[in-house]
Amino acid sequence: MAETLTIFHGTFVHSTKEEDMAIHNDMVIGVRRGKIIFIEDDTRLPDLMSEYSVPLENVRHLEKWQFLIPGLVDTHIHAPQYAFAGSNMDLQLYDWLKTYTYPTEAKFKDLTYAMDVYTKVVDRTLRNGTTTACYFATLHRDATNLLCEVIEKAGQRAYVGKVNLDCCSPSYYRETTEESLEETKKFIESTISKKNPLVTPIITPRFIVTCSEELLSSLGQLREQYQLPVQTHVLETRGDVDPETSNHLNVWDRTGLLKHNTVLAHCVYMSDEEFDLLKQRGSGIAHCPNSNITLRSGFLDVRHVLEKGCKIGLGTDVSGGYSSSMLDALRSASQVSKTIAIQREERGENYKILTYKELFRLATLGGSEVMGLDKTIGNFQVGKDFDAIVVDPLVENSPFDVFSTDTFLDIIQKFLFLGGDRNMIDIFVAGTRASGR
Numbered sequence: 001m002a003e004t005l006t007i008f009h010g011t012f013v014h015s016t017k018e019e020d021m022a023i024h025n026d027m028v029i030g031v032r033r034g035k036i037i038f039i040e041d042d043t044r045l046p047d048l049m050s051e052y053s054v055p056l057e058n059v060r061h062l063e064k065w066q067f068l069i070p071g072l073v074d075t076h077i078h079a080p081q082y083a084f085a086g087s088n089m090d091l092q093l094y095d096w097l098k099t100y101t102y103p104t105e106a107k108f109k110d111l112t113y114a115m116d117v118y119t120k121v122v123d124r125t126l127r128n129g130t131t132t133a134c135y136f137a138t139l140h141r142d143a144t145n146l147l148c149e150v151i152e153k154a155g156q157r158a159y160v161g162k163v164n165l166d167c168c169s170p171s172y173y174r175e176t177t178e179e180s181l182e183e184t185k186k187f188i189e190s191t192i193s194k195k196n197p198l199v200t201p202i203i204t205p206r207f208i209v210t211c212s213e214e215l216l217s218s219l220g221q222l223r224e225q226y227q228l229p230v231q232t233h234v235l236e237t238r239g240d241v242d243p244e245t246s247n248h249l250n251v252w253d254r255t256g257l258l259k260h261n262t263v264l265a266h267c268v269y270m271s272d273e274e275f276d277l278l279k280q281r282g283s284g285i286a287h288c289p290n291s292n293i294t295l296r297s298g299f300l301d302v303r304h305v306l307e308k309g310c311k312i313g314l315g316t317d318v319s320g321g322y323s324s325s326m327l328d329a330l331r332s333a334s335q336v337s338k339t340i341a342i343q344r345e346e347r348g349e350n351y352k353i354l355t356y357k358e359l360f361r362l363a364t365l366g367g368s369e370v371m372g373l374d375k376t377i378g379n380f381q382v383g384k385d386f387d388a389i390v391v392d393p394l395v396e397n398s399p400f401d402v403f404s405t406d407t408f409l410d411i412i413q414k415f416l417f418l419g420g421d422r423n424m425i426d427i428f429v430a431g432t433r434a435s436g437r
């Protein structure tokens with residue numbers, strides 16, 4: 001049987017190693033078996049169609065003002081917490097965990113409830129352009145397996161973690177060290193055995209407070225054995241800073257959990273020594289600005305992180321962050337950057353705010369780097385998977401307006417700052433349409 005090849009014809013916008021935002025007009029992108037097999041100037045369209053025997057109906061001509069962007073990468077999201085996203089926003093982290101979060105997560109013992117929430121969070125994030133998500137589930141293996149099934153059915157790309165906690169959480173939401181390891185191992189094996197290239201298990205010790213060092217060391221061994229990614233929360237609040245040490249990452253390092261595909265959420269209170277170690281190990285930061293404001297945790301200085309040369313992407317941190325949209329994460333990152341600028345300017349200092357092009361990079365290529373997936377996704381390159389969003393700025397009931405005086409760059413900015421799921425008329429993961437209007 002002839003392999004079907006699809007051609008997308010029009011403008012695409014993406015980030016590269018060299019450029020935060022590159023715009024390519026009048027291009028054709030060929031996609032076969034989920035992968036990009038050519039990117040050429042559209043003058044070559046007739047030749048390419050005959051060379052690959054592409055029927056007319058397999059050529060998608062984007063309309064005027066429509067453009068393609070890479071799928072958005074949410075580097076940090078708690079799938080069960082979607083149940084209360086947009087509510088319970090009055091408390092700071094530790095009270096918020098105790099009052100709302102642990103009680104909600106404990107409910108995922110009930111698979112009917114889990115199915116309802118997980119179906120909705122995956123649908124919502126996909127519709128908002130999150131083609132790749134790095135999920136925390138709960139400590140329940142069954143419900144976490146269910147999350148994987150829901151993701152697989154929806155066609156999203158994801159890392160999924162069964163959460164590990166063996167101390168200092170309420171007794172109704174805690175495991176013994178042995179249980180935690182045993183259940184994690186079973187979860188990893190069953191997930192790997194499904195051989196879905198889009199869904200990968202991730203080692204997920206919740207944070208230092210709820211994990212014994214014995215558990216961390218054993219998880220480090222599991223990571224080594226299965227060569228898996230790792231995710232956790234680090235230095236999120238001022239209270240997490242232990243004045244006894246200048247290096248909070250040492251414990252992650254010595255337990256074998258600080259690797260090239262380790263995703264550290266927050267890192268708001270990191271020292272330069274810690275940034276240096278992070279960079280050396282090739283681990284990345286999930287910047288979650290909505291959460292950092294909503295839980296009143298603090299402001300991460302992304303400019304400093306970029307100057308230190310560390311990998312960084314954006315996370316919604318649902319539901320510490322109230323919005324499951326990566327466009328919201330981008331906007332919140334912009335507001336945090338400007339808040340820091342106001343503080344610095346009050347002290348007579350200059351501060352270089354994040355540009356919209358840098359923010360776009362964080363939401364796409366930056367996220368893929370943090371997850372160690374930048375050889376597979378993050379931008380449009382021959383050999384990478386086609387994870388993409390067709391953006392239509394003129395869609396009916398668009399949340400923003402386009403005027404005759406607008407340049408294409410104006411329209412991209414309006415989409416980033418005012419656009420929404422309505423503008424994402426088609427969403428592809430590995431070449432397959434996963435969502436759209």
Ligand code: GUN
Nearest residue numbers: 078206207233291317320
């Ligand atoms: N630290 C430990 N658990 C959590 C969580 O669920 N959300 C956030 N934002 N921080 C955490």
Ligand code: FE
Nearest residue numbers: 233265317320
């Ligand atoms: Fe979190």
